[in-house]
Amino acid sequence: MNEGRSPAFYALAAFFCLFVLFLYGPMIVIFVLSFQGPTGGLTFPMNGVSLHWFQRLWEGGGIVDIAGAFKRSLALGLVVMVLTVLFSLTAGLAFRKRFFFSNILFFVTVASLIVPSIVTSLGIAIEFHVLDDVLKNYGPSWISDNLQTTMGQFTSGLGAHLTWTLPFGLLVMFAIFNRFDGRYEEAARDQGATPSQTLRYVVLPIVAPSVVGVGLFGFTLSWDEIARSSQTMGEHNTLPMELQALTTTVTNPDIYALGTTTTAVSFGVIAVALGSIAILRARQARHGSDAGQA
Structure with missing residues (x-):
């Protein structure tokens, strides 16, 4: 028990530190350099410390329309988050029972994770170009005369992002429901609860922290996505x-x-997601303690 650390421990510790530095070092450098003074450049040493470059962005005097791009990404991310939660939760509930073609449907859903993102983006873009041609050539005049393109943020762009977020959300819900204790539902039914009441008052409160996690996946994956957005936005x-x-x-x-x-x-x-999960788990623990005392 009194023996010191072996040389292998220090070697592995040094390797781990280098890995963490390699992983987060570039991000830290960018954070620091973003606070350069008004005459600062892209490299060290820093020429003063200020919020000058952030002010330029938000005033519209910077390199992009930060307000417009921010609003588009935020709106798309929120819509993707809501749809990812809804589809993943309902799919997770549906897959708790066997149904026809369930295995095929599962593999088709998760297959988009192994298809290169740029290929998915190009495929969706081609689909919408074909749709544009069909509507312009064969659609009603009130559509064909005014249609520019059906591609956009909440059409092709939304679909492209969902091909990325839904498989992750579905896998998370599968993991949760595989560990779900069905005795809670049996106890609710024994007390006379209807299926909808069991879902609302028993199942959803238990899986709520995981649902928040699915929403976090949906938003962050959409917020940072580039490859699937490149041809579809x-x-x-x-x-x-x-x-x-x-x-x-x-x-x-x-x-x-x-x-x-x-x-x-x-x-x-x-941070908001982790805080919400902590609050939901605290409520579950408090309700469990109250039920035990009763």
């Missing part, structure tokens, strides 16, 4: 697409301020 770019487009042309720390803003939103959503 239509005429407007999302915030990550603006950031990617500017990586080869920017000559000042605007891009660092934009990257810091994007990352800060992701961290904020994660």
Whole structure:
């Protein structure tokens, strides 16, 4: 018990520290450089410390329309989050029982995870181009005369993002319901609860923390997605697409301020989700304690 650490321990500890530095070092550097002074550049040493580049972004004097790109990404991320939660939860409930073609449906759903994202993006873009041709050539005149394209943020863009978020949400719900104790539902039915009451007052409160996690997956995956957005967003770019487009042309720390803003939103959503999960679990523990005392 009094023996010291072996040399292998220190070697592995050093390797782990280097790995963490490699993983988070670039992000930390970007955070720091985004606070350069008004005459600062893209590299160290820093020339002053200020919020100048963030101010330029929000005033519209920076490299992109930060307000417009931010609103588009935020709106799309919220819609993707809601739909991911709804579809994943209902699919998780449905897959608790065997039904015809359930295995095929599952594999078709998760198959999009192994298809290259750019291929998925191109395929969706081609589908909507075909739809445009059909509507323009064979659709009613009130559509064909006014139609520019059906591609857009909440059509092709939304579909592309859902092909990325839904498989993750479905896998999470599968893991939750595989560990779900069916005796809670049996006890509710014994007390005279209807199926809808059992779902609302028993099942949903138990799985609520996991549902919040699915929502977190949905928003953050959509918020940071580039490859599946590249061919499907239509005429407007999302915030990550603006950031990617500017990586080869920017000559000042605007891009660092934009990257810091994007990352800060992701961290904020994660913090809200973790706080919500902690509150829900505390409520579950309190209700369980009250039931035990009763």
